Amino acid sequence: MSNEIRKDYLLDRWTIIASERAKRPTDFAGRPSRTAEDKACPFCPGNEQMTPPAYLLCVPSEDGVRMEKDSDTTRTTNWLVRCIPNLYAALTPRKAVDFADDGLLRRRDGVGAHGVIIESPNHDEHPGTARLEQLELVVQAYMDALQSFSDWEYVQIFRNHGKEAGASLSHAHSQVIATPMIPKRVSDELQACRRWLKTEGSCPYCKIVEIERGGPRFIFENEGFVAFAPWASVHPFEFWIVPIRHQYTLLQLDATEKRAFSQILRACFGSLANALSDPPYSYGFHVAPNHGNYKYFHWHLEVYPKLSIQAGFEDSTDMFINVMPPETAAKSLRASLPKI
Ligand SMILES: [Zn+2]
Ligand SMILES: [Zn+2]
Ligand SMILES: [Zn+2]
Numbered sequence: 001m002s003n004e005i006r007k008d009y010l011l012d013r014w015t016i017i018a019s020e021r022a023k024r025p026t027d028f029a030g031r032p033s034r035t036a037e038d039k040a041c042p043f044c045p046g047n048e049q050m051t052p053p054a055y056l057l058c059v060p061s062e063d064g065v066r067m068e069k070d071s072d073t074t075r076t077t078n079w080l081v082r083c084i085p086n087l088y089a090a091l092t093p094r095k096a097v098d099f100a101d102d103g104l105l106r107r108r109d110g111v112g113a114h115g116v117i118i119e120s121p122n123h124d125e126h127p128g129t130a131r132l133e134q135l136e137l138v139v140q141a142y143m144d145a146l147q148s149f150s151d152w153e154y155v156q157i158f159r160n161h162g163k164e165a166g167a168s169l170s171h172a173h174s175q176v177i178a179t180p181m182i183p184k185r186v187s188d189e190l191q192a193c194r195r196w197l198k199t200e201g202s203c204p205y206c207k208i209v210e211i212e213r214g215g216p217r218f219i220f221e222n223e224g225f226v227a228f229a230p231w232a233s234v235h236p237f238e239f240w241i242v243p244i245r246h247q248y249t250l251l252q253l254d255a256t257e258k259r260a261f262s263q264i265l266r267a268c269f270g271s272l273a274n275a276l277s278d279p280p281y282s283y284g285f286h287v288a289p290n291h292g293n294y295k296y297f298h299w300h301l302e303v304y305p306k307l308s309i310q311a312g313f314e315d316s317t318d319m320f321i322n323v324m325p326p327e328t329a330a331k332s333l334r335a336s337l338p339k340i
Helices: 019-023 132-148 184-200 204-212 255-276 312-317 326-335
Strands: 004-007 014-017 056-061 064-068 081-085 107-109 113-118 154-161 173-179 218-221 225-228 239-243 281-286 300-305
Touching: 056 132, 081 132, 113 132, 132 154, 132 173, 132 255, 184 204, 184 281, 204 225, 204 239, 218 255, 218 326, 225 255, 239 255, 239 326, 255 300, 255 326
Parallel strands: none
Antiparallel strands: 004 014, 004 107, 056 064, 056 081, 081 113, 113 173, 154 173, 154 281, 218 225, 225 239, 239 300, 281 300
16 A cells, blocks of 8 residues: 545544555664664665665765765765655655545545655764754755755655654654645644734734743744744743744755854754753744745744653643643753853
């Protein structure tokens, strides 16, 4: 059975039924991190043949870094960041789209793209301790992913850290899934943004930045970005990173902002690791979709530490119980910021 996307009987909620992904390998069983004897990590340098050819590589060069690609038969080994198609893709780039609008049983083919961004040759690289130059390459790879998959409706960039957060391999990596429709969360945010713009005449996220800067939920800010625990945090220690300047996509980052974004990533993930002994977490970017005019949107990164389990109440209501007030979480994250 190939991957497909099914819509809920009634709700505007789509689920990817990804049978292919069930076969993917894991290195987490009893092994929190790689040991010298364990050479089986498919993302570690030297093991490039275990994965498909890279569609993008950052390789060191005389004047910094240059971009390269693997050929079908050869693999570059001295890379700094390596972007590859996911071998166990949730969505695959096929041409024919079988769209069945069959009343209550709506489905469409699981078309899209699924990529992996290997963030460093260093297996245990962590955004809380990585060199700024390396983080900037990762941010550049995120920007390139948005560009590479711009034919699809939406490009979701995300990162899972730790087995409890859904990562199947422990090597530092992010993922990109390009979808043939705008996911519900993003479409809800777009709609709310449009409504706010219509009634208030401004961008709600610009207003949120103004409210949260220096307030009780504030965590960190630099010349481009502000980090805070959101007012109605769903997860304990949830935080968001939002650009201060109104921007609808990561592709609008200039060189200074790219550096500032890398710096705030390091500050916030360093703080999260310090405060809670490196907990599992996921994060995801919300950016403007690819087709249409979404300049009113304000991109941001949402970080979800995995410290509690979504259970019966949350699953049945989409309403959450968070035992950690965002004000307390922000205070503790502020106190745990690393010296940069
Ligand atoms: Zn590795
Ligand atoms: Zn804005
Ligand atoms: Zn969002």
